[in-house]
Amino acid sequence: MRPIILLDSGVGGFSVYKPAKELLPNEDFIYIADKKYFPYGDQPAKIVQERVFSIAQWAIENKAKMFVLACNTATVTAVKKLRKKYSSIPVIGMVPVIKTCVEQTKNGKIGVICTPRTARSAYQKELITRFANDKNVYIRSCPGLVESIESIKGHAVDNLSELQKALLYLKNKNIDTLALGCSHFPLVKDNIQNLAGENVLILDSGGAVSRHIKRVLKNNKDLYKSNHKGRTQFYTTAKPSEFDIMIKRYLNLKSRSKLLRV
Numbered sequence: 575m576r577p578i579i580l581l582d583s584g585v586g587g588f589s590v591y592k593p594a595k596e597l598l599p600n601e602d603f604i605y606i607a608d609k610k611y612f613p614y615g616d617q618p619a620k621i622v623q624e625r626v627f628s629i630a631q632w633a634i635e636n637k638a639k640m641f642v643l644a645c646n647t648a649t650v651t652a653v654k655k656l657r658k659k660y661s662s663i664p665v666i667g668m669v670p671v672i673k674t675c676v677e678q679t680k681n682g683k684i685g686v687i688c689t690p691r692t693a694r695s696a697y698q699k700e701l702i703t704r705f706a707n708d709k710n711v712y713i714r715s716c717p718g719l720v721e722s723i724e725s726i727k728g729h730a731v732d733n734l735s736e737l738q739k740a741l742l743y744l745k746n747k748n749i750d751t752l753a754l755g756c757s758h759f760p761l762v763k764d765n766i767q768n769l770a771g772e773n774v775l776i777l778d779s780g781g782a783v784s785r786h787i788k789r790v791l792k793n794n795k796d797l798y799k800s801n802h803k804g805r806t807q808f809y810t811t812a813k814p815s816e817f818d819i820m821i822k823r824y825l826n827l828k829s830r831s832k833l834l835r836v
Contacts, residue, residue: 575805577602578787579633580644581626583614584724585820586757587644590668592825594642594784595806598791600798603806604636606834610811613720614647615689615756626652630660632836639796642666642787646756646779647689650697664790670698670755671777673705678775679751682709685744685774687737687766688755690715698755712747713755714740720758726816731765741769754778761824809834 578594580587584607591605606629608614614622626648633641641663643649643656649667657665670692675684684706692698693715702711716737723731731737744752752774754760760778767776791797798804808831810817821829 575602576637576639577604577807578640578642578791579604579606579636579638580642581606581608581629581648582645582757583608583612583648584720584758585761585817585824586720586723586759587642588824589757589760589778589780590642590644590783591806593780594787595804597784597788598797599804600800600802601791601804602798603804604633604638605806605808607808607810607817607831609813609817612724612812613689614645614651615691615720619651619691622648622651623655626656627659628836630656630665632834634660634663638663640664640666640787640791642783643668644757644783646670647691650692650695664794666783666787666790668757668779668783670701671753671779671782672698672701672711674777674782675751675753676706676709678777679709681748681750683747683749683751684709684711685747685749685752686711686713686755687716687740687744687752687759688713689720690717692755710747712744712749714743716740716756716759719762720756723758723761724820726819731762737766738769741766745771745774749774751775751777807832811836
């Protein structure tokens with residue numbers, strides 16, 4: 575087994591895993607939820623980098639063919655250093671869909687909702703400067719949304735005041751395109767669409783990242799042949815029984831995750 579390993583602090587990476595699994599049914603996947611340090615957005619950058627490096631080392635020791643940071647916060651915090659240190663395998667990160675928003679917007683007004691860490695990051699600001707310098711881009715962070723999505727009691731996204739305030743601000747700016755700048759947010763895309771309005775086009779990175787995974791593996795001649803039946807194993811660094819509930823809720827899979835001690 576030479577798996578593609580996806581990492582997120584929780585279930586956000588499901589928005590990458592699901593389209594990737596559909597696109598690459600013959601590949602083996604390992605999904606790791608670093609629940610012991612959830613959410614990464616609340617952790618100091620040094621801690622996030624240490625966690626990403628530790629789990630990347632575990633991935634290499636377990637013969638991973640690719641390591642995917644299926645988390646925007648982990649990407650903006652650690653991907654550059656990670657690629658320098660672990661050059662032996664491809665490292666894929668989450669890139670906010672700024673370029674696609676620029677291609678799709680009709681009125682030049684683009685909204686971005688993300689975690690506070692990503693909103694402050696130089697990485698995202700560089701992307702906006704590079705691809706959307708002639709557009710009006712409005713960024714709003716949504717504290718509490720990630721935690722609501724991961725709530726064991728079931729999310730109450732529609733009633734989350736920070737999300738309501740962010741989307742009201744963006745609606746008042748007359749945006750016609752909205753980028754979901756956190757891998758968790760596509761899991762409640764329908765709720766966000768209801769609050770943003772039907773005339774707002776909502777885009778996320780999951781599909782693009784999945785296609786990039788396939789493209790890199792194909793270029794490296796590292797795709798499994800069609801006679802290989804792909805398998806998936808879920809790991810978590812804490813609370814496996816709660817994580818299993820999330821797997822059922824968002825992927826509709828019955829799975830028993832393994833506890834990863836890293």
